[in-house]
Amino acid sequence: MNIAIVDDNPVNLIVIEKILKSAGYDSFWKASSAVEMMQRLTEYADGGKVPVDLILMDMMMPEMDGIEACRRIQQDERLKDIPVIIVTALGDSNKLAEAMEAGAMDYVMKPVNKIELIARIRSALRLKYEKDWHKENDARIREELELARQVQGSVLSPPLKKDRLEISAAYYPSFELAGDFYAWYRIDEDRHGVIILDIMGHGISSSLVCMFISSVMQDTITRFVSPEFVVTELNRYMNQLNHKNPSVSYYFTAIYLLIDTQSKTIEYVNAGHPPGFLFEEGKAPVALNQGSCAVGFFDQMEITKSIFTYEQPIRIALYTDGLLEALPLPDAYPEDAAESDLLALRLQSCIHQAPSPECLVETLLPQDVREAQSDDICMVLITAT
Numbered sequence: 303m304n305i306a307i308v309d310d311n312p313v314n315l316i317v318i319e320k321i322l323k324s325a326g327y328d329s330f331w332k333a334s335s336a337v338e339m340m341q342r343l344t345e346y347a348d349g350g351k352v353p354v355d356l357i358l359m360d361m362m363m364p365e366m367d368g369i370e371a372c373r374r375i376q377q378d379e380r381l382k383d384i385p386v387i388i389v390t391a392l393g394d395s396n397k398l399a400e401a402m403e404a405g406a407m408d409y410v411m412k413p414v415n416k417i418e419l420i421a422r423i424r425s426a427l428r429l430k431y432e433k434d435w436h437k438e439n440d441a442r443i444r445e446e447l448e449l450a451r452q453v454q455g456s457v458l459s460p461p462l463k464k465d466r467l468e469i470s471a472a473y474y475p476s477f478e479l480a481g482d483f484y485a486w487y488r489i490d491e492d493r494h495g496v497i498i499l500d501i502m503g504h505g506i507s508s509s510l511v512c513m514f515i516s517s518v519m520q521d522t523i524t525r526f527v528s529p530e531f532v533v534t535e536l537n538r539y540m541n542q543l544n545h546k547n548p549s550v551s552y553y554f555t556a557i558y559l560l561i562d563t564q565s566k567t568i569e570y571v572n573a574g575h576p577p578g579f580l581f582e583e584g585k586a587p588v589a590l591n592q593g594s595c596a597v598g599f600f601d602q603m604e605i606t607k608s609i610f611t612y613e614q615p616i617r618i619a620l621y622t623d624g625l626l627e628a629l630p631l632p633d634a635y636p637e638d639a640a641e642s643d644l645l646a647l648r649l650q651s652c653i654h655q656a657p658s659p660e661c662l663v664e665t666l667l668p669q670d671v672r673e674a675q676s677d678d679i680c681m682v683l684i685t686a687t
Contacts, residue, residue: 303427304352305330308339308359308371309389317414318358318389325420336363336371347380354384356426358419361390361401369397372404383433385426389414450479454509457516459485462494466563466687469496472659474624474672474679481508481554482622482680483516487523492564495523495532498682499556499597500575500622511552514543529558529571530605533597540598553598557590557620563686568610568618573597578620579646581653582612587646590618617653618684619662621645624677628667659683 305327307318315332322330333339336359346353357375361368368388375381388401391412398409407426410419461470471484481501486494497519501508518539526532533556544551557578559570568580574596580588594605626641629648648666656662659681663672672679 303327303329303356304354305423306333306339306343306354306357306359307331308333308336308357308363308368310334310360310363314360314389314412318419321414321416321419322423324416325423327423336366336368340366340371340374343375343381343384344378347378353381355430356423357384357386358389358423359386359406361388361392361397368406369401369404372401372406376405383430383437385430387422387426389419447479450509451475454479454513457485457513458483459487462486464563467494467561468685469494469682470659471680471682472663474663474675476504476624476675476678479506479509480504480678481512482624482678483512484620484680484682485516485519485523487520489524489527489560493527493560493562495527495558495560496620496682496684497523497532497556497558498575498578498620498622498680499554500624500678500680501554502552504677508552511543511554515539515554523558527560528607529560529569529593530607532558533571533573533594533605534603537597537600537603541601544598551598553596555596555623557593559590559618561684561686566612566686568612568616569607570610571605571607573603573605574599576621576623576626577642578618579649580610580612580616580618581650582616583614583654585614587650589642589646590620612686615685615687618682618686619649619653619659620682620684622678622680624675624679625663625666625681627677628671628675628679630668630671653683656683 305322307315307330309315333342343353359368359371372386375384386406388406388409389412408422410422469486481504484498486496488494501512522535523532526535555575556573557570557575559568561568570590572591572593577589577591580590588610592606592608594603626645629641629645652665656665662683663681
């Protein structure tokens with residue numbers, strides 16, 4: 303433990319030094335003014351070192367008193383967590399209150415009582431130790447969350463660009479870890495499976511479930527291919543997970559579709575997810591809203607697969623409910639209208655001009671809305687010709 307003793311009276315410095323030594327505190331340094339103390343603290347901090355673990359400081363000193371020194375310590379992020387005990391002969395309760403408000407954590411009156419001073423030092427150092435432990439633990443957790451975020455991001459599919467098919471995504475997680483997931487996999491030269499899903503909840507638990515599902519996704523899609531079989535298999539995996547912990551039931555909503563650019567067909571199942579929209583040039587938008595309940599609700603699911611055949615180039619927008627929740631409503635909007643209807647109209651007006659899903663989301667949502675969202679926002683944009 304390293305302690306700083308600050309007093310403009312040499313006698314007081316000697317007295318406190320002897321008290322510290324008698325209690326076994328041998329690591330300390332002395333300063334005859336608050337100005338000298340601040341200079342030394344700043345030099346230590348500039349060198350990347352922890353300046354001290356505790357400051358014992360007089361209240362009344364020339365140039366800079368103890369109250370002003372406390373304020374300056376609190377203004378420096380590198381120093382603000384150092385506990386300060388005021389050691390003073392000034393019995394003014396207003397001044398003592400001002401010192402506490404400025405950042406001091408305790409005080410001892412002069413003449414110093416050895417037992418009292420040591421007790422307050424030990425209490426302050428215990429609190430400092432606990433605060434340091436929590437800071438180190440929080441820093442370690444942040445590092446682990448950042449690593450987990452990078453791992454989670456690595457399983458998301460990169461943009462796909464082929465002669466007759468392009469797929470890309472925009473992703474705006476609301477936390478370090480997210481429960482939204484998207485992916486696409488090549489079945490053969492003409493067919494690709496595409497999925498977007500949203501795990502219940504937020505944070506670590508939903509992201510872990512998301513990683514579990516992503517680990518089985520490629521094998522499931524490339525082996526079962528057809529939407530109804532893929533969703534059935536994913537439901538089986540979710541039931542396995544839920545049976546291991548009956549007290550918590552996890553589920554997710556999803557849209558899975560199979561694109562065949564040779565036959566120009568779209569097969570899909572919507573498992574309780576907000577409807578995606580298919581836009582074919584010269585035709586009204588098609589809502590992709592048929593399918594089943596969310597995945598993981600029941601052991602057995604009744605699933606309806608839908609098939610759409612296109613002739614002209616199409617663009618498909620898939621998204622998670624975070625986009626709907628963040629979508630600003632116009633002033634003149636019917637109260638009984640669904641938010642998805644508004645989104646369909648907004649998408650129809652701009653989807654063919656948007657070069658990327660990021661541009662599309664930025665067109666739909668102002669920057670301040672995107673930055674303040676309380677849920678993950680994800681959009682997948684598919685172009686097929």
